[in-house]
Amino acid sequence: MPMHAFLTRDRDFYRSFIRLALALMAEQAVVLSVNLIDNVMLGAYSESALSGVAAVNQIQFVLQQLIYGISNGMIVLGSQYWGQHRIAEIRKLSAIGARFALALTVLLFAAVSLFPEAAVRLFTEEAPIIGEGVAYLRIMRFSYVFFGLTTIMLGTLRIVEIVKIALRVSVLSLVINVTINFLLIPGRLGFPELGARGAAIGTLTARIVECAVVALYLFRRDGKLRLKPRDYLRLDRALLRDFVRVSTPVILASAMWGVNNAAQTVILGHMDRGAIAAQSISNTLYQLLKVTSVGSASAASILIGKTVGTGDMGKVREYTRTLQLCFVGIGLALAALFAGIGFPMLGVYRVSDETRRMAGAFMLIQTLTMFTMSYQMPVNAGIIRGGGDTGFIMILDVISIFGIVLPLAALGAFAWQLSPVAVTFILNSDQIFKCVPAYIRVNGYRWVRRLTREAE
Numbered sequence: 001m002p003m004h005a006f007l008t009r010d011r012d013f014y015r016s017f018i019r020l021a022l023a024l025m026a027e028q029a030v031v032l033s034v035n036l037i038d039n040v041m042l043g044a045y046s047e048s049a050l051s052g053v054a055a056v057n058q059i060q061f062v063l064q065q066l067i068y069g070i071s072n073g074m075i076v077l078g079s080q081y082w083g084q085h086r087i088a089e090i091r092k093l094s095a096i097g098a099r100f101a102l103a104l105t106v107l108l109f110a111a112v113s114l115f116p117e118a119a120v121r122l123f124t125e126e127a128p129i130i131g132e133g134v135a136y137l138r139i140m141r142f143s144y145v146f147f148g149l150t151t152i153m154l155g156t157l158r159i160v161e162i163v164k165i166a167l168r169v170s171v172l173s174l175v176i177n178v179t180i181n182f183l184l185i186p187g188r189l190g191f192p193e194l195g196a197r198g199a200a201i202g203t204l205t206a207r208i209v210e211c212a213v214v215a216l217y218l219f220r221r222d223g224k225l226r227l228k229p230r231d232y233l234r235l236d237r238a239l240l241r242d243f244v245r246v247s248t249p250v251i252l253a254s255a256m257w258g259v260n261n262a263a264q265t266v267i268l269g270h271m272d273r274g275a276i277a278a279q280s281i282s283n284t285l286y287q288l289l290k291v292t293s294v295g296s297a298s299a300a301s302i303l304i305g306k307t308v309g310t311g312d313m314g315k316v317r318e319y320t321r322t323l324q325l326c327f328v329g330i331g332l333a334l335a336a337l338f339a340g341i342g343f344p345m346l347g348v349y350r351v352s353d354e355t356r357r358m359a360g361a362f363m364l365i366q367t368l369t370m371f372t373m374s375y376q377m378p379v380n381a382g383i384i385r386g387g388g389d390t391g392f393i394m395i396l397d398v399i400s401i402f403g404i405v406l407p408l409a410a411l412g413a414f415a416w417q418l419s420p421v422a423v424t425f426i427l428n429s430d431q432i433f434k435c436v437p438a439y440i441r442v443n444g445y446r447w448v449r450r451l452t453r454e455a456e
Helices: 011-045 047-083 087-114 116-121 127-159 164-184 196-221 229-233 237-269 275-310 313-348 353-386 391-414 420-428 435-442
Strands: none
Touching (some): 011 275, 047 127, 164 196, 237 275, 237 420, 275 353, 391 435
C-alpha cells in the first residue's frame, strides 16, 4: 500500500499541527537553551560548579516533571472541552491546576530550605560539588513558585491553541538569563564573581519576569478565555474529581520520569567523579534536540484530544496514522543531526580528557535512543494520552523504569562493576523497547476515551 494512503488529506490538520508543533518546539528549545548556556558558561568556569549545578538541576527536573504532569493532565481534559467550545470548564480547570502547582512548589521549597545539603548529597559525595550545589540551591528554590504558576498559565493558553506568547516569553527569559550569567558567573564589568550563585540569580530573575508577563497576557490581553484573577478563587468540585481521575496517572508518570532521571544521576555520580559532568554535557544537547519530539507530542495531544471531543472517530484514525509517520521521519532527522553536531561541541568544555571521552560515548548511545524515543514518546504522551487514556503510559513506565531499567542499572553499577558507559546504555534502553507496546496500543484504538461531562 502506498504511503500516501496512510496520510490524511485534511490540510487544516497539517496547518494546525505544524503551527502548534513549531511554536511549542521553539518555546522548549529556548527554555532548554537556558540550561545549555548555564552548562557552557559554568563548564568554562569550573567543573565543580558545573557538577554542583547539574546535581541541583535534577531536583529541579523532578519538580518540572510534576508541574508538567499537572499541566498535561489539565490539557488532556481541557482539549476535549475545547473541541466542544466549552470555555467555562477550561477556566475552572486552570484554577484547579494552579492550586495543585502552588501546593507542590511550596512543599518542595520547604523541603530544600530545611535540608539543602542532604538534597545535594543524594547525587554526590564530593565536598566541592556539594558546596557549589548548595550555594546554587539556596537561590534557585525561590524560583519554584514562579515556574509552577507560569507553567499552568501557559498550559491553559495551550488548551485553546494560543502558543505564540510562550515563545516570546521564553526568548525574553533567555536574554535576561544570558545577560546576568555573563556578568555574574565570572564577574565582568565590575560585577562580583559569583560562579554558581550568579547562574542561580540569572534563572530566578528570568522566572519572575516571565511569570509577570504571562499573567498580564492571560488576565488582560487574551480574548478567548477572558480569565480574571478572581476565577482562581473558585473551585468546581465535580470538575476537581474529573481532574484528579484524569491527571493522577499523568502526574505519577511524570514523577516517575523525574525520579528516573534523578536516579540515573545518583547511580552515575557514585560510580565516577566525572560521570555527572559527562552526563550533563551529553544530556544538554540531547534535551535540546528532543524538544522537536516534545513539541510534536504536545501538538498531537491537543489536536487528538480536540478531535475526540468532537466525536469524529474517522478523523481520529486518519490523524493517528499520519502522526505516526511524521514521528518516524522526525526521529531519523534528529538522530542524524545529533550525530553530526554533538562531537564538535565537546571541545567547548574545560573538563578532563576522561570526562570528554565519557561524554562522547554517552552521545553514541543517545544517537540510537534519539530515533526510537522520537516515535514512542509522542505516540504514548501525545496520541494515546491525548485521546483520553492517561493510565497506559503510567503502567508502561512502572514496568520499564522500576521493573527493568533501574534494577538492572543498579546491579550493573554496584554488583557487576560495569563501566559508566555500559550502565548508561541500560538506563536509556527503555527508549528502545517501549516502541513495541506503543505501536501495538496506538493501532488498537482502545485508548479513545470521552472524558467530558454533559453540558448543563
